[in-house]
Amino acid sequence: MIRGVYQNIFNFVGLVVLQVLIFNNIELNGFINPYFYILFILLLPFETPKWLLLLSSFALGLSIDLFSHTLGMHAFACVFVAYLRPYLLKVIAPREGYDAGTAPTVKYFGLTWFMKYAVIIVFAHHFTLFFIETFKFHQFFATLFRVILSSIFTLIIIYLSQLLMVKR
């Protein structure tokens, strides 16, 4: 349990640093940004208290905001996704339910299940984030297009990272 806490703090710091130093500087075609850091929210263990889930997601979003001059936007999207997570996990639960002491990772539930889970969370996050950023529904489809492209890009990176984790 304690090891899990350290592991997650390490995830938090590591992902923020990665996002700020590397992924924030990747801009394909000028408008495709990967937001890899939400892997942290994806990987939190099942037993995480709900309030901690929200607060840590808020802190995560805020740290990203502080480094990218978008105060509040990432925090908003992260808290939204964190709120969504327990309900989503309930919907896509395997037939036997979740075993105690496990986390929603590839290690326990396989790559297919994990990607199903990741697609929904990533899309919800990017959707919220991009629409907060443009702050209007004018040109809805142009924004949606950006959401989809960036989601795909983020998912590819998440997929590759999980492959590496499993190999190791």
Added chain:
Amino acid sequence: MRNLLKILYAYHFLILFIVLESLSLILILENNQFQRAKFIQFAQSVSGNLYGNIDNFKAYLSLKEANKVLASENVNLRNKLEAIHKVEREKKDTLIDKYYKQRYTYMSARVINNSVNKQYNFITLNKGSRDGVIQDMAVISPSGIVGVVEGVSENYATVLAVLNRNFKVSAKIKKNNYFGTLSWNGLNSEICVLSDIPHHVKIAKGDTIITSGFSNMFPEGIQIGIIDDFDLKEGNFYTIKVKLSNDFRSLNFVTLIDNLIRKDQFQLEKKTAHD
């Protein structure tokens, strides 16, 4: 209390979610110029719409009243027209004024927001710079003066009302042309104070007060009100209480007046004062 805590605990996830999202939203609006501008634009369009709707409804309710006022104004104008025709007929063969120019233009507007209970009252009109409203235009209603245009946006204009302690206008007594300054003392929304009338002038309750036309905003002869009361407390000058002919509580349609040669007059006066 325990039940309250129970409810708080049962819904803590939702409550914390709402709190954190609100916090994020506040941060976004506080720190990001673009989102802030958009939000304010949105809020204003909502409140503007609401005001507009309320006002439409009110206008409908007072339709009868408005009709009456318009009818009486029509009668007045017709009478004036007759008088002008008469003068023209008399003068026709003696003088044609080639240099005559139109001096004032008129434009009608609706009051969409109004107050009478503050010390500095302003009125909002539904015409703005798009309709040609500019600062310092005079505003009157069929029953008397209303104020002066103070601020203009694209679609709206705010009016410094007579019922504003910053408002001053040059006014005169109709029967003998003595003039003074009319202002509002902030006490009663029906009473204004006319000062600077010397003590030897004969006045009586019920005398009509009109604009003097010196202020280069209002044309001469617009009704302001009638004398309600006067005293001589301050030595050589009367303090005259004027009962306004306009009921500011029920303003609806007003007329904006632009003085086309105001600039001319203003510059000349300024030049003369400097010399």
